[in-house]
Amino acid sequence: DAKTTQPTSMDCAEGRAANLPCNHSTISGNEYVYWYRQIHSQGPQYIIHGLKNNETNEMASLIITEDRKSSTLILPHATLRDTAVYYCIVRVLNDYKLSFGAGTTVTVRA
Amino acid sequence: GAVVSQHPSWVICKSGTSVKIECRSLDFQATTMFWYRQFPKQSLMLMATSNEGSKATYEQGVEKDKFLINHASLTLSTLTVTSAHPEDSSFYICSASNQGRREKLFFGSGTQLSVL
Numbered sequence A: 001d002a003k004t005t006q007p008t009s010m011d012c013a014e015g016r017a018a019n020l021p022c023n024h025s026t027i028s029g030n031e032y033v034y035w036y037r038q039i040h041s042q043g044p045q046y047i048i049h050g051l052k053n054n055e056t057n058e059m060a061s062l063i064i065t066e067d068r069k070s071s072t073l074i075l076p077h078a079t080l081r082d083t084a085v086y087y088c089i090v091r092v093l094n095d096y097k098l099s100f101g102a103g104t105t106v107t108v109r110a
Numbered sequence B: 001g002a003v004v005s006q007h008p009s010w011v012i013c014k015s016g017t018s019v020k021i022e023c024r025s026l027d028f029q030a031t032t033m034f035w036y037r038q039f040p041k042q043s044l045m046l047m048a049t050s051n052e053g054s055k056a057t058y059e060q061g062v063e064k065d066k067f068l069i070n071h072a073s074l075t076l077s078t079l080t081v082t083s084a085h086p087e088d089s090s091f092y093i094c095s096a097s098n099q100g101r102r103e104k105l106f107f108g109s110g111t112q113l114s115v116l
Helices: none
Strands: A009-013 A018-023 A032-038 A045-050 A061-064 A070-075 A084-091 A104-109 B004-007 B010-013 B019-025 B032-038 B045-051 B067-073 B076-081 B090-097 B105-107 B111-115
Touching (some): A032 A061, A045 A061, A045 B105, A070 A084, B019 B032, B019 B090, B019 B111, B032 B076, B045 B067
Parallel strands (some): A009 A104
Antiparallel strands (some): B019 B076, B090 B105
């Protein structure tokens, strides 16, 4: 059973922020929210993860709602190279068996 | 950062032959590695968990005699697709966990297998 739900696809303009939503209403207290992306014909790439606080790194920001039932990945200035499938995954730290849903296909347009 | 190397990137083989795919953790020891399969326009599906020094654990529906996994060292796991057939054509991806950095799981670049 899918533990997260994401929109199937979204477009965004180059240079603009891309906001990718994810619902995880059944998340447990010890589960983290992870985001990976997969560029065509490559392995998934780690983006960011968080438990309950908002997180930011050089790639993106992660905003987690107070009830932890949803989150948003923010790519601050999308480039054409950010075109990829983005996966939102919940996991506990000791569980390395990631379950991938369908993800969101993000297309950045010039 | 930690890197997982996968080789080859792509392979074409004749039906009935066997193909071996290697997955290496380059700068950390991985007691556990994972093998995924991805068909076109679909998501990644976990095939098996590779455990160093012991037998692999296969997901339901994955034939262990067809997809042989060997994890002989802390830095290398291999997946052998035996007697490959066209329906085995797929994108195979490995991942490895760094026990010292549990928060991240690293993926290889994938292997595109085409069986003629």
